[in-house]
Amino acid sequence: MMQVHRKREAGEEQRVPKQVDYEERRLRIAEAVCALIARSGMEAVSLRDVAAEADVSMGAVQRCFRTKEDMLLFALEHISQRVSERATQRIAATSTPQSASTLLSHTLAELALLDEESRAGAHVWLAFVSHAPASERLAAVLRETYGKLHDLVVWLIRYGQDTQEIPPHLDAAQEAHTLLAVADGLTVHVLAGHQSAETASAVLQRHVDRLVQ
Amino acid sequence: MMQVHRKREAGEEQRVPKQVDYEERRLRIAEAVCALIARSGMEAVSLRDVAAEADVSMGAVQRCFRTKEDMLLFALEHISQRVSERATQRIAATSTPQSASTLLSHTLAELALLDEESRAGAHVWLAFVSHAPASERLAAVLRETYGKLHDLVVWLIRYGQDTQEIPPHLDAAQEAHTLLAVADGLTVHVLAGHQSAETASAVLQRHVDRLVQ
DNA sequence: GCGGTTATGATGCAAGTGCATCGGAAAAGA
DNA sequence: TCTTTTCCGATGCACTTGCATCATAACCGC
Numbered sequence: 001m002m003q004v005h006r007k008r009e010a011g012e013e014q015r016v017p018k019q020v021d022y023e024e025r026r027l028r029i030a031e032a033v034c035a036l037i038a039r040s041g042m043e044a045v046s047l048r049d050v051a052a053e054a055d056v057s058m059g060a061v062q063r064c065f066r067t068k069e070d071m072l073l074f075a076l077e078h079i080s081q082r083v084s085e086r087a088t089q090r091i092a093a094t095s096t097p098q099s100a101s102t103l104l105s106h107t108l109a110e111l112a113l114l115d116e117e118s119r120a121g122a123h124v125w126l127a128f129v130s131h132a133p134a135s136e137r138l139a140a141v142l143r144e145t146y147g148k149l150h151d152l153v154v155w156l157i158r159y160g161q162d163t164q165e166i167p168p169h170l171d172a173a174q175e176a177h178t179l180l181a182v183a184d185g186l187t188v189h190v191l192a193g194h195q196s197a198e199t200a201s202a203v204l205q206r207h208v209d210r211l212v213q
Numbered sequence: 214m215m216q217v218h219r220k221r222e223a224g225e226e227q228r229v230p231k232q233v234d235y236e237e238r239r240l241r242i243a244e245a246v247c248a249l250i251a252r253s254g255m256e257a258v259s260l261r262d263v264a265a266e267a268d269v270s271m272g273a274v275q276r277c278f279r280t281k282e283d284m285l286l287f288a289l290e291h292i293s294q295r296v297s298e299r300a301t302q303r304i305a306a307t308s309t310p311q312s313a314s315t316l317l318s319h320t321l322a323e324l325a326l327l328d329e330e331s332r333a334g335a336h337v338w339l340a341f342v343s344h345a346p347a348s349e350r351l352a353a354v355l356r357e358t359y360g361k362l363h364d365l366v367v368w369l370i371r372y373g374q375d376t377q378e379i380p381p382h383l384d385a386a387q388e389a390h391t392l393l394a395v396a397d398g399l400t401v402h403v404l405a406g407h408q409s410a411e412t413a414s415a416v417l418q419r420h421v422d423r424l425v426q
Numbered sequence: 427g428c429g430g431t432t433a434t435g436a437t438g439c440a441a442g443t444g445c446a447t448c449g450g451a452a453a454a455g456a
Numbered sequence: 457t458c459t460t461t462t463c464c465g466a467t468g469c470a471c472t473t474g475c476a477t478c479a480t481a482a483c484c485g486c
Contacts, residue, residue: 038346039346039347040346040347041255041343041346041347042256042343042344043255043256043344044347046442046443046444047443047445048442048443048444057465057466058465058466059463059464059465059466060464060465062445062446063463063464063465067444067445068443068444068445123343123346126339126342126343126401127343129339129343129401129405130254130255130340130404131254131255132404132405132406133251133252133253133254133336134252134253134257139405142406142407143406143407146402146407147407150407174415177402177408177412177416178395178419180398180402181394181395181398181399181402181416182394182395182398183398185393185394185395185396185398185399185401186394186398188342188394188397188401189359189390189394189397191342191343191345191346192342192345192352192356193352193355193356194355194356194359194360194363199390202387203387203390203391206387206391207391259472259474260473260474260475261472261473261474269435270434270435271435272433272434272435272436273433273434273435275475276433276434280474280475281473
C-alpha cells in the first residue's frame, strides 16, 4: 500500500525513469492486451507479445501482474469500466434535458460498441465472454458489469415512463433485458460480418422507436 | 471420392480395424473439439487434448485434418450445419400446420441455443465469432450461416404475414435482423451468466408475441 | 501365401509458452 | 561518498505447442 508516485520529479534525461507510474503502466498494458485480442484473438495473447505491443520489457509486465490471468482480468475490468463510464457520461453530460427516447438510443448505441473505434472493445468483450467459463473470476466481472448496465437501462426506461414517453404498463426490467440483448446481438452480428454498423444502429434505433411508440 | 465404408465386416478382435470410417471419425473429433471449447475455451484446444478427448491417437487427428485450422473449420461447419438443420427440421417436422407465432418462437428458441444440451454449442459458436477476425475462412463460414438463418427467419415472418398474423407493413428483413439479434444477445447473456435460460426464453417469447400483437 | 499398399500410433523437433531467477543500475539514507 | 535498498529488464527453464517423420501392422489383389 501507500504507493506514492514519485516519478519524473527531476529532469529525466531521455532514459526511462527508475520509478515508474504503475497505474499508467497497467493501463498501457491493458490497452496492449485489448489491441492484441482485437487483432488476432485471445489465444494470440502471450506475455511476450503483450510486452512488445506495450513497448515495455517482459519483466515489467510480470512486475505489474503476478500472473497472466491477473493481466487479463485487469484488462477486462478496464474495458468494462470504460464502457460503463462512457455510457453514464453520455447521460450525465447532457446539460439540456433530452427526451428519454434519444437518451435510450444513444446509450444503447454506445453499449453496442458499433462505432469503428469501439470495434476493438467489442472484440475484447466477446472474447472474454467466450473465455468466461474457463475462469470464474472473469465470469464474475462480466456478471457485475452486465448487472450495472442492466440497472442503467432500467433507470432510463423508468425515466421514460416518468416523462410519459414510454407506456407505464411495460415491465422496465424485462424491456431492459430485451434492449440489452438486441444491443449485444447486434454487436455479435457486426463482429461476425453479418451486418454493417450502419444497419445495426438502424435496427437498434427502430427498436427503441417502437418502444416509445 | 468413392469412399466405401468397409470397416468392421469381419470380427475385429479387440484391435481397431485397419480401415476406419473417416467421416465418422471427423465428426467424432469435431465433437471433441466442441466439448473442449465448451469446457475450457478455445485457447485450450490443442491437438493432443483433442485426440485424448476423442479417444484417438494424435496421428489419427493429423490424418483426418491437415492442419489445426482445418480441424477448427470443420468443427465450426459441423455445428453450423447442426444448428441450421435443427431449426429447419423443427419447422418441416410439424405435420399439422402451426401458427406462425409458435413456429417463430420455437425456431428462435432453437437458434438461441438456450436449452442445456445446446449450451456447449453456444459456447463454441461464440468462441468462433470472437476468433473469426483471426481467420478469414472461419469468418466466411459464419457469414454464410448467418445468412441462411436470416433467410429462414425472413421466410417465417413472411409466412406470418401471409396468414395475417403479422402486420403486413413490417419489413420482414428488418424484423428478422432484430429477432436474430435478440436471440444472439440472449445467448450471450446466458453464457455470461447474466440471465438464466428461463428468463431468456421468456424475453424471447414476449418479443415474438409483441411482433404478432 | 505374399509382396505392395496404406493407415496407424509413437516419437522427434523447433518454436513458443508462462513463470522464476538474477546481475546490476538507480534511488535513498548515512 | 558509500552503503543499503529497491526495482528493472534480460536470461534461464521446464513445459507445451503444431507439425513432420517413421517403423510397424493390417488389408488388398495376385
